Amino acid sequence: MGAVKLINIKEEILAENKELAGEIRESLAAARVCLVNLMSSPGSGKTSLILKSLERLKDDHRISVIEGDIDSMVDAEAVAAQGVEAVQIKTGGFCHLNAAMVEKGLSQVDLTNLDLVFLENVGNLVCPAECDTGANLNVAILSVPEGDDKPLKYPLIFRTCDALVVNKVDCLDYFDFDREALVRRFRRLNEVAPLFEISCKTGQGIEEWCDWLENRLSVDR
């Protein structure tokens, strides 16, 4: 009998991606830049969080934004309207950003002239969590209208994130969202990542989130 050769496509792709992601982190370290990967469902507030964070941080830090979307430029345009450089990656159907796409995005900015790059991933609570983008910090956003049961259904992203941002807390009274249940479910998966309760609409919690991010900038760079 001849030998059987197994080609495990997914594992090979992920291994290649991991290697490239490591190279991206080396480049970031050399340039002393922190790359923050924001992941969430569609409409949870990734762009809103970036815009709110820019307001608070852009005078003290040199920041660029890389926007990942299947289609459209609307998010990059919103960032540019704040006077901040934005790169739009159109994935053309691809459901998450991988290291190769992020490398292309980073090639469009001048890392030597930056402190912080926000990376807005494709709106998807599943696939982005599996794929290393080369980021230094991975942040998950959950919004109140999505419900407190999401850690039960999409455990990976909650298990692997470096911070969880719970957005739209201004409408906690309106939705049947059990904050304590959410925290309990999150803590079962992740004991260390901080949890920020924020509202991009009212500004609640933005200060604490930005303080943490500034602190991590000085640690991770």
Added chain:
Amino acid sequence: MGAVKLINIKEEILAENKELAGEIRESLAAARVCLVNLMSSPGSGKTSLILKSLERLKDDHRISVIEGDIDSMVDAEAVAAQGVEAVQIKTGGFCHLNAAMVEKGLSQVDLTNLDLVFLENVGNLVCPAECDTGANLNVAILSVPEGDDKPLKYPLIFRTCDALVVNKVDCLDYFDFDREALVRRFRRLNEVAPLFEISCKTGQGIEEWCDWLENRLSVDR
């Protein structure tokens, strides 16, 4: 020079899936069962829509529900609590349901004794839209808190759905959601699918949605 052989993994997988999906539709037609595939972001209200639809339809039609989740049984348990048979598929990380998973799910129900099967896909606005499950009707759900710009960013699911359900319209006043912009953006992608504005919380629009579904049951079976 020797020949170059190209193996396009994604196309091959999708072609095999399409074939199996066709076989599923043949079995459904033979048994006169309509399979309705519900797709949306996490937390848009797929389970809630199923539960509301069961209340209205379960006395007049024989219904089962197949729940697809990466992890957890909570949705299937909620369906079973209504006295309706539920099959839970745990995808174990997989980001959408494919025809092979649906075939396994359907093998757990008695098609000869059913009129309608609801299939709840994994919460994901991207990947489920690419993968034929064998369903007769593909329904997309968008909830108001996600925003009116989603057709710009995730065009495929809006382009290919047989109906769009806009859920959580009870909180239209609370969110900055432009209904006319949503309709305009949807219609640019899809001229024919009906759009239902509903609230699973208040019951608004459930009657119209169920009437349409009942009508399609008699057409599609």
